[in-house]
Amino acid sequence: MKKKVVSILLCAAMGMTALAGCGNSSGSGSAASEPAAAVQEESRESTEEATQAGESQESAAAENTAVDGGGETLNVMCHSSWRTDEANAVFDYVAEKCNVKFEFEEVPEGGSGNELIFAKMQSGEVPDILWWQGAKTSATEIGEDLFMELSGDWTKDYNANILESPNQTYNGRLICAPFGDVTVFGMCYNKQVFADNNIQIPQTWDEFLAACETLKAAGVTPMYISGTTDNEWTLQIIPIDARLKQESMVPGSIEALNSHKKLWADMEYMQVTFERMKEMKDKGYIQDTFLSDSYADAQEALLTGTAAMYPQATWIYAELTKLAESEEELDNIGFFPIPATDAADSIAYTETPTGFVIPVSGKKADLAAQIVGELVSKEAMTEYYKLHQGIPAVNGVEVELSSIPADVSALMEAGKTNTLPNTLYSTPSMASDVQAMLAGDKTPKDVLAGYDTDWDTYAKEAGNPDWGY
Incomplete structure (x- = not known):
């Protein structure tokens, strides 16, 4: 099933309540007479013709004023x-x-x-x-x-x-x-594998672990991880999403980090997230070969059903369209928010x-x-x-949605996505530190300590007085 999206309103994409339709309403409770209706229809057609003419003129003007690069x-x-x-x-x-x-x-x-x-x-x-x-x-x-x-x-x-x-x-x-596109971070999943094992989309972390146990018992890799060299960037999906959940559970967390009133090491849900990632590895819910498996391997595993889930962002859909052998195989891949401790916090991180x-x-x-x-x-x-297919950042473009984009659009309309307040600095150590944590060479606390070291480095370079520089 496909869903048409026309000029998606980014207020909905950013987790706000979608606006109601703007249909006509007379307010009088009585029907218009036939002559009045005819006049209204004629007026409507004239307005549409004028609008179309105006759009045509604007389009032509845009073509006429296009930049001439002179063959550069x-x-x-x-x-x-x-x-x-x-x-x-x-x-x-x-x-x-x-x-x-x-x-x-x-x-x-x-x-x-x-x-x-x-x-x-x-x-x-x-x-x-x-x-x-x-x-x-x-x-x-x-x-x-x-x-x-x-x-x-x-x-x-x-x-x-x-x-x-x-x-x-x-x-x-x-x-x-x-x-x-507007990008949403979450969990991609194989719908048929879920159906075959009578698994509903998990709304809480406990439900997620129960699903993983069922999948493992069935001989399916519950959650695929692609941690090989130059693919370690994929390990950032769950931690980046966790920042939104941290802010949702403890409003003001990001502001406290930005002003150096709190450290990343103080962010309890971030600590819990890394502990949960390590738990997934220790319980055998991710494949043993994750350090040699790539982003491309993950796509293959997801499509074929050898893995049930893969944490990723919506940009993966473009890759899956090339790899899927049929429309049915592509439509079999869905998307849901990475579950939090409580269902109310199970929302998906969105960014422009x-x-x-x-x-x-x-x-x-x-x-x-x-x-x-x-x-x-x-x-x-x-x-x-x-x-x-995707959720356009630009206004005025029509898109037909199915598979992952359709699920994401539904999440947006349901208010199950949201953005995050601006974090002051980046955390370049994250990917390699998470890789090391899953391999057993670092602890969750070490990963967050790396975040704080990154921020201290940037603060020092910027001469940020909140850090004492």
Whole structure:
């Protein structure tokens, strides 16, 4: 079953109550006379024709005022896996529309790719466009002043809660143009495996453990983990989601962290989350080979049903569409929030897209900023969603949803997703420390101590007085 989504309101996507439909209401309780109805219908048709004409004129005007790149070539640096068919379709569309060429410099996934990006930026070998992790991460891990502040007509097609989010704006400066979907973190699952074992979607952590025990007894890997080198980034899904649950259970937690009134080591639900991840490993609820298994292996296991669940974000759907052998196999994969201790806290973490940042020292920075505006325009993103299912960050795009995107849309409408207040700094040690914890080389307390060390490092570099610097 598919569900049509038209111009999804991001207020719903961010966990707020969906708005009611805006149907006509006379308020008088009596039917309109036939002549009046005819006049209303004629007026409605005239209004629609005028609207369509206006939209046509706007579209034509947009085409006429498209940026002319003069045949210039722009270098784009990104992780190799981000070059999907739908993304390439956008670059092709803009290349033809704006008379530019794109040259891609692809870097590996995970820490090794990030280190290469850092080295390039520090050496002055900057790309024209960096397609990476968003505003906060770019600012804190590379340098806020190294990126241009963005603006343009394209911003009119995005709601303020997108443009003002930490992925787009840092210290009041819009430095990252959003590209793609609103992302939701949670648990992907094989619906048929659940049905075969009479398992309902768990609403609490105890129900989740009971489901895992049933699956293990049936010879199915309850939860797949992909922890091999350069895939350790996948281990961050559960801890990132846990930040939302920490804030939900103890409101003000993030503010306390940002002001250094509390340490990460004081965040009780974060501690519980790492203990639970270790418990999953110790009880045999994840596969023994997790340190040699990859993101691609996880997708295969999920589709074939050798694993029942895989903690991941909604971007996995694009990968599954390529791997699934049939529409039925793809539709068999669903999505639910990672369960918390109590059902009321079992909500899913939501964030806005990452996207494009422009290094100020780039030789073609001004042109690159204009072209980025074209890449994230409503027209370009329409090309994107012709080949992709997801929850658009941009307004005014129609998408047909099924499988994971349909489940996520339903969660949003039910108020079972929410965003998180901005965390002041990043935690680059997280992925490798969680990997080490699952391997038995670190404890949950060690992982949180790594968070605090990361934040202290950033605070020292920033001269943050809350840390005594």
